[in-house]
Amino acid sequence: MDAPEAAAGLHAHCERCVKLSRCAQAAPVGGPRCELVDCPVGCGHRLHRCKLAEHRLLCPEEQVPCINAEYGCAAVLARRLRAAHLTDCPASVVLCMAEWNRWPLLAPGRPRTLYAFQCAQPLRRDEFAHHYRRVHGDVHGGAGAWLERRCPLAQYGCPHVADRLYPDRPQQRFVVSPVTGCVGVTVAGSADAPPDLGLLTTLPFEVLEHIAALLDPFSLNHLSLTCRLLRDVCASLVESRGLVMLMWSPIRVDGRVTWRSVAKSWRFSGAFEPVRTLGFRDGRHVADHMRHCAHFDRLDRTSRRELSRLRCALLMEGRCELAGLPAPFTKRE
Known part of the structure; x- marks a missing residue:
């Protein structure tokens, strides 16, 4: 064996052997060889014993950590299952x-x-x-408006909600x-x-x-x-x-x-x-709620005090015609 082969621990024959069916029957070529063994984890692959170390780097049945191990996943599974595991991997x-x-x-x-x-x-x-x-x-x-229907007066404080x-x-x-x-x-x-x-x-x-x-x-x-x-x-x-x-x-x-x-x-x-x-959902419509909604009560603003407040508010908004006062002078040409 030359230096690179000796460092890798492979026999010269085993490194070049690709047809195991002929290898078991023929005499070793190019030097000594080691025995043929089956994969110890059961993937079905048959190889020379000196190649077991490098085979385990690719064996689909070898137990390996998850790809996201450094991010917190503690799962150890067969290499062939790592891709499918990513869909429900906690990391x-x-x-x-x-x-x-x-x-x-x-x-x-x-x-x-x-x-x-x-x-x-x-x-x-x-x-x-x-x-x-x-x-x-x-x-x-x-569908957000279909999931539930709120009272039209919700902005005034009505808490009624109907699931639809x-x-x-x-x-x-x-x-x-x-x-x-x-x-x-x-x-x-x-x-x-x-x-x-x-x-x-x-x-x-x-x-x-x-x-x-x-x-x-x-x-x-x-x-x-x-x-x-x-x-x-x-x-x-x-x-x-x-x-x-x-x-x-x-x-x-x-x-x-x-x-x-x-x-x-x-x-x-x-x-x-x-x-x-x-x-x-079967249930009453929101229109049925409006009949007895507490925020739908009509307020009769007939007192002088309330009318005065309304007039002042209209004047501040510049709506003099609704307040019963003449509008300011304007000139149109």
């Missing part, structure tokens, strides 16, 4: 950059940042498509979480009812893990706030159902400020269970 985080304007009629002539909102919600890659479709496509898009569309089942409704500020789905009436944890907390920890594994990240966020036991249950699922992000801190090196990752933050995203259909 493959997508930051939603969708923007919407809450008051489009007030935006002209004013700073854009006053009325434009950005989602900026971190999501796992497998949660992003449904999040964008339902939250930004339906709720913030064309429901997600999947009539018992469900869209809500905005006061904890995370995210849109989610809940069962009607469950958000207002006090939780009864007596029976739930008596179950074995493994049973609680199985129940919690059926919940979406939006529900796991709120379940973790109920008690310490259920918070531990949610913590045991955060690596499989949550996401991980690096925490950065500024440091000074050689007189220059740079950033360094100091910790890994595990959390659940605000994504909710995929909604497949939207249905119309």
